Amino acid sequence: MGFLTALLSFAVTIGILVTIHEYGHYWVAKKFNVKILRFSVGFGKVIKSFKRGETEFTLCAIPLGGYVKMLDEGEAQVADKEKHRAFNRQSVYKRFAIVAAGPISNFMLAIILYAVIFIIGVNGIKPVVDSVTKSGFFAQAGLQAGDELLSINNNPTPSISEFSNQFIQADEAQPLTLQVRSKHANLKTTTLNLTGDFLANPEQGLDQYLGFKFAMPKLSATIETVMPGSAASKAGLQPNDKVLSVDDQVINSWQEFVVQIQAKPIRPIKLLIKRNNTTLTLTLIPELVGDTPKVGVSVAIPKDHLKDWQVLIKKQPIDAFVSAGEKVYQLTLLNLKMIKKMIIGEASIDQISGPVSIASYAGKSAEVGLVPFLSFLALISIGLGLLNLLPIPLLDGGHLFFYVVEIIKGSPVSEWVQQTFAKLGLFVILSLTFVALYNDLIRLL
Structure with a gap:
């Protein structure tokens, strides 16, 4: 059942994310009257297809991506009467908008998903300190058992999850200001002066890095x-x-x-x-x-046992969308920070995950419930959008980079340059794929 859940959840995840991404390209291209020949979810052998208007819609056997095939003189001969509808005949600004629409759609999907999550409401456990490790960062800041962590740099942390998110998104190079309520209900403010970098080795766990343990409601082993x-x-x-x-x-x-x-x-x-x-x-x-x-x-959880520990984070629709936008922005910056650290060698590439890990996480989140699965879907959507914006040839970001150069120099980048960089982009993509699959294999073993 676990395998089937993971497989089905993975298919749903990839299906939604790829469809939304490609629909972004499709929708903007249609608005600019570019002819769409094919809209495909997946690659390889066609499993199912139908034609609507001038576009063929297909579902293919390899569910690891998709594409929108537009009329283009660089790929096939185009009749004179349709040349004005070819992608390559559009202005550089229109081409830029069409290509950028895919990743932007993924970010928009993430905002919608997080807004839905905030409207539904997220249950969490209050971030209360259970114990403090001697000489750890929390001990140095004067934190004690029973302290409830209210905010980081004036950003509220009503749950353990929110505390973790706010800490990861904060600038660790600067002292962090924590507002705390002690077990005697006294409010106090303290400062965390950190050394090292948590993101360089996140596997150690936030509590281990900071030198404390979160308090958890004690349940009888019944x-x-x-x-x-x-x-x-x-x-x-x-x-x-x-x-x-x-x-x-x-x-x-x-x-x-x-x-x-x-x-x-x-x-x-x-x-x-x-x-x-x-x-x-x-x-x-x-x-x-x-x-x-x-x-x-x-x-067995006795009735009202968790009442004093749980907190429900729930927002009205307008506030939910504002908070969702802020969360997507913060997570995007966090992802960029992680990518930078991996490039300069300050974080391990072991953190790159492939399809097996994604399927496993998708299955586990789906088993827990709707909100965890939607949260996972939003997180992967942000990752997909950001990955496609990286200036790597063959990805959307590579095309956008060439369009920016074209705008600056006033003419398209030469075919030789594009082909040369395409080979480099293929090498980078294959290398990342190899690392992701290798990490998946190591996790399985």
Whole structure:
């Protein structure tokens, strides 16, 4: 089921993003009366096609992109009566607009998706400090257990997710001002003076980098549901069972149970459970899902248990679109910062993901719910739009770069220069593809 969910989610993700991107090119070209010969989602063998007007719409077998084929004298002979509708006959400004419309459509989609998310509302956990590591950045700033992190540089951080986003988007080269509410309800302001760069190694985790842990609501290790056919079902676990120990290690919370399971290799584990005032010993063998041990149970959450921990971030439509625009802008800058760091060697290229990783993340976000999937879709849409704006020949950004040169010099870039740079662009794209696939393979192994 996990594989099928990932595959379907990946297909939906790529289908939506590619269709929106190519429709941007298509819509602007139609507005300029350029003849569209084909609108294709995917490459390779045609699976499904139909013709509407003068345009053939196709769905192809390789779902890793798409294209809009326009009438162009550089690709085929054009009848005299239709030359005015050829792409190459349009002014440089019209050609620029047609090419730029694809990436812009991806950014617009991201804004719409985030606006929908803000209107629906996003549940989060308040960013409260659980413990502070000695000599870490938080300790140096005087932060203590029980402090609630209210804002970074006057930007509100109502949830852990918002705190993480605001921190990543902030300029770490400058001191960061944090507003905090202590466990005694006293407000205070403190300054974080950072060294090093979190984005150079984000895998370490924000809390580890800053030297603290977020507080989480403690849940009893009581099982609410057991998935049929799961490892837990095979072991004989039932709803309302309370886990007392794992391999003789006392379990005081659901979080401790999860940590113990994920830390164990795939081998028999001895569980001591409490069921109807009696204790039982069961043998559980976790199953590997991806690279994570899973047992197939969910936790029982008492009513109102999370009331004091949860926060709902919800906005009215106008505020939602304004906030969505700001978020897309901030994430775009963050992506540019990451690209710059990878180019100059300050961040690892291990962070480049390929189709396998994207499919995995798509499946996981879809399993969690609609809002996480929409958020993932928006994030990938920003990445796709930004990638296509990079000045790499064969990508939209490469064409836009040549059009800017054409505007400056007053004449098109020579065919020789375009072909030479196209070869360079192909090398760059193939290299990035190789790195992405290699990273995917390493993650799988």
